[in-house]
Amino acid sequence: MSPTTKLLAALLAATSLTACATVGPNFEKPDAPKTASALGAGETAPNAARLDSGASVAGPWWKALGSPELDAVIRQALKDSPTLAEADATLAQASSALAEARGVAGPQVSGNAGLTRQRANLQAFGFTGFGDIKLSNPTFSLYSVGGAVSYDLDLWGGNRRRIEGATARAEAEGRRAEAAYLSLTANVALQAATIATLRAQIACVEQMIADDQANIELVRKANALGGSTNLANVAAASQLEQDRAQLPALQGELAAARHALAVLVGKAPADWSAPTFDLSTLALSAPVPVALPSRIVRQRPDILAAEAELHAATADIGVATADLYPNIRLTASLTQGALKPGDLFSYDASGWALGPSLTAPIFDGGALKARRQRAREAARAASARYQETVLKAFGQVADALSALSADETALAAQQRAEQQASERLRLARLAFDKGGGTLLEVTDAQRTLNAARSARSRAEGQRLVDAIRLFAATGADWRAGQG
Template sequence: MFVAGKSLSLTGLAALSLALAGCTTVGPDFTPPATPTAQRYLSTAGAPHPSDRGPDAVKGEGPVLDWWKAFGSSELDAMVARAIENNASLEASNATLAAAREQVAAARGRELPQVDANAEAAHRQANLAAEGFDTGALPGIDATPTFDLYSVGGGVSYDLDLFGKQRRRVERAAAQAEAQYHQTQAAHLAIAGQVVNQVLLIATIRERIATAETLLDEDRRNIDLTEKRRRAGEGTLVEVLNARSQFEADRGEIPQLGQQLAEARHLLATLVGVSPAELGATDFDLAELTLPQQVPVALPSRLVHKRPDILQAEADLHAATAEIGVATANLYPDITLGATLTQASPDLFDALDPGSRGFNIFAGLTAPIFHGGTLKAEKRAAVKRAEAAAATYRQTVLDGFRQVADLLSALQNDQRSVSQQQESVDVAQRSLHLSRRSFEVGNSGVLQVLDSERLYQRAQSALVEARARQYLNVARLYVATAGGWTGDMATGDAEMMPVSDNRP
C-alpha cells in the first residue's frame, strides 16, 4: 500500500475525493426479464368445455386477500388465522426476512466513513539496542527502560469505492432481502393452502366415515332379513353367514378411516402451531362449505408480477447480476482516505494535554497485480451463476403457467366427474332398492343384494372423493394464482416490505 507523505494536506484529500466522486460502477446493470405476451394458459384445442353447474375461472387481478373466506366457513377462517399467527415455520421465515433486512443496513453502513475510537493503558519495556542505540556508549542509561503509557484517540477511514464494489454489495443485499420477502410471502400462502387442504381432507374423511356407517346400517338390515327368512324356513344359514361376513368386512374399514382422520387432525395441529391435544374440535363437513362459483384468475402477463415464487426467482437473478459487479470491481484499484488522532503520555493526567497530541492523515491505494487467476475466475463464476439464475427464473415461470393450466382444466373436468358420479350413485341406489325388494319376496338370493351394496358403496365413495377433489382443486387454483395472505404480508407493514436498491 502506498501512503501519502506529509505534503498531502486535508485540502488535497478533499480535492481528490471530489475528483473521484463521479467514479463509475462496473458490471452489468440489472434489467427485469421481459413480461410474457401470452394471453391465456390453455390453447383453444385443450380448453375444457364450459359448464353452467360448476365453478368457473374469470379474468381478473387474481384472488383477493383471505381467499379462503370464499368457502363460507367461519371455522375454516379461524383455523387459517391460528396458523398465520402461530405457525413455527412462518415465525422462522419472518425472522429470516428481518435478518436479511439488517444485512442491507449493514451493507449500506459500509458505504459511509468508518469512525472508531480507542484507548489504552500499558506498562511497557523498551529495548534501546533493538532500536539501534549504542547503550554501551551511554553510561548511566538503562538499556531496557520500563514506563507507563496512557493513550486515547480515534480514526476515520473512507473507501472512495472507485468502481462501485460497495454499491454493488448494497444492491446484492437489497435483492437478497427482496428474494427473502417473496419467500416469506410464499410461505404464508403455502401455509394457508395447507390448512385449507387439511380441513377439506378432514371433511372428506368424516363424510366417508358417515357413508361407511350408513352402509353398516344396511348390513344390519340384511342380517335381520336373512335371520327372519331362515327362521321362517325360506332362507338358509349360508345366507345369514354371507350377510354377517359382509357386515364384518365393512365394519373393518371404519378403524382405518379413523386412523386417517386422526393423522389429518395431527397435521392440522402442527400447521396451526399447537399439539394435537390442544387443537380442539374439527367437525368440518363438506356440506357446510360453499363451493365458489367463480375464481378470479390473472392473465399470464400479470401472474409473473404476483406469484411469490416467480418474484423470488427474479430477485435471485437481480442478486446474481449484482454479484458480477462485485467480482468485476475486485479487478480494479481501490483508494481509501483516512486520518487518526492520538493523545499519549506516560502520565495519566497529561494524556489529554495538547502537547501529547499526534495525528496522521493518509491516502492508501491497493491494486491487484497477481492472484493466480483467482479474481478473473471468480468473475466468470459469477457470470455463470447469473446465467443459472436466469434459467431458473424461466423455468419457474413455465412451472407456474403449467400449474395454473392444470388446475383450469381440472375446474371443469371435476364438475363433470361429480355429475357422472352422482348419476352412478343414483343408479346404484335404485339397483340396491330393487335387489332388496326382490330378496324380500324370495325372487333372488342375498348375494345379489350384497353385490348391489358393494356397487352402491363404491359409487358413494367415488362421489365423496370427486366432490372433495373439486373443492381441493379450487383451493389449489387460489394458491396457484397467488391468493392473498394476512398479517404483515397483507397490510404492507414497512418492516416486512421488500428493500429495493437499483442504483447504478
C-alpha cells in the first residue's frame, strides 16, 4: 500500500470515530394557534358558506375568478416581474449558502505543485570553504508535488448546527418566494378588479350623461310646445355638466390602475396595455366562505417563513455553544520533492505528516459566552416575530371575512334598491306618457336608477376585492374545501 493510500485510510478511519454529540437546544415546531376560528369574538356569519380544513395551499387560485384575460396577465407577471426575479435570486443565494455549509463540514482536500529556482546561501550556515578554497553558493531547481487532507471531527456538532441553520434559512427564503408569488398574483388581481369596477362606474356616468342629453331634448320639445320653462332648460343643462364633471376623476383613476398593473407585469406603462376587464367576466365560481378554521391561516407562507427563521435562530445557539468547547481537526499531508524531475516520485523523495490538532478557548474576555447569549436573544426575538406574524395573519383574515360578510349584505341591498328604482322609472314613464305625470318625476326616477346601478357596481367590485384579499390572507385555495 502506498504512503498516500495509508494516509487517506488512516484519516477516513479517524473520521468514523467522530462523536455524535450536538450541543444547543433542538428545535421544536411551534404549536398550532389555539384560537378556534378566524372570526372576531362574538361574530357570526349566518347563511354563509363555511370551509373545512381541507383547503389546499394556494396554487393558481385566481382561476376561481373565471377570467382567461386575468389568467394570461398573471402568468405574464409571473414570468417577467422583477419582484419574483429578486425572490428567485435570493432563494438561490440561500441554497448556495447551504451547499457551502455542507461542503465545509466534509473532508477538505487540496493539492499543490511547484517548480522553484533557488540559490543556496552556504555562508548563512558557516560554510565558507576549505582553507584557501572558497565555496560558491550553488544554484539549483527544486521540483515538488503533494497534497493535504483535513477533517474537522465536529465533536460538539457545531458544523451540524450550521448545516441545520442554513437548511432552515433556505426554507425561509423558499417560503418568502411563495409569499412573493402570492402577493404578486393578488396585487395583479386587485388591479384587475379595480379596473373592472372603474370601467363600470364610468359606464354608469356615461349612461347618466346620455340620459341628461335625452332629458334636455325632452325639455326642448316641451318648451317648444309651451309645456316647459327656461328654468327647466337651465336645470337640465346644469345636471348634464355636473355629470360630465365626474368623468375626468374616474378616467384618471382608471389610467393609474392600468399603469400600476403594467408595472406589476414588469412592463413600462407606455409599452403595455391592460385588457378591458369587466365585472361581468370576473365572477367567483364558488361561494365565498365567511368562516374559516384557524389551521388554514397556519399554512400562510409568511408564517412558515417566520417559523423557519426561528428554527435557524435556534440552530445558531448550538453553533455558538460548540465554539465554547475544544475541537480536534485531523490533518494529513504528503509532499514529493526532488532536484530532478525523474526522481520526483521515488520513495526517497517523499515526506508526509499525519496527526490531530487540538484547539481550545482559554481566555477570550467572555466574547464566546457573549456570542452564545446574543444567539439566545436572537432566538427569543425570532419567536416573538413568529407570534406577531401569526397574530397579524389572524387579524387580516378576520378583516377579510368580516368585510365579505358585510359585502354580501350590502350587495343584496343594492340589488333590491336597483330593482325598486327600475320599477319606479317604469311607472313614472308610464304616467308621463298617459299625461298623469311630470317630466321632473321621470328625470328624477332615471337619476335614482342610475345612482342605484352605480352603487350596485361598486358593491360588486368591493365584494370581488375582498374575496381576493381573502385568498391572499389565507394563502389557500379555499375552493378545495367546498364541494
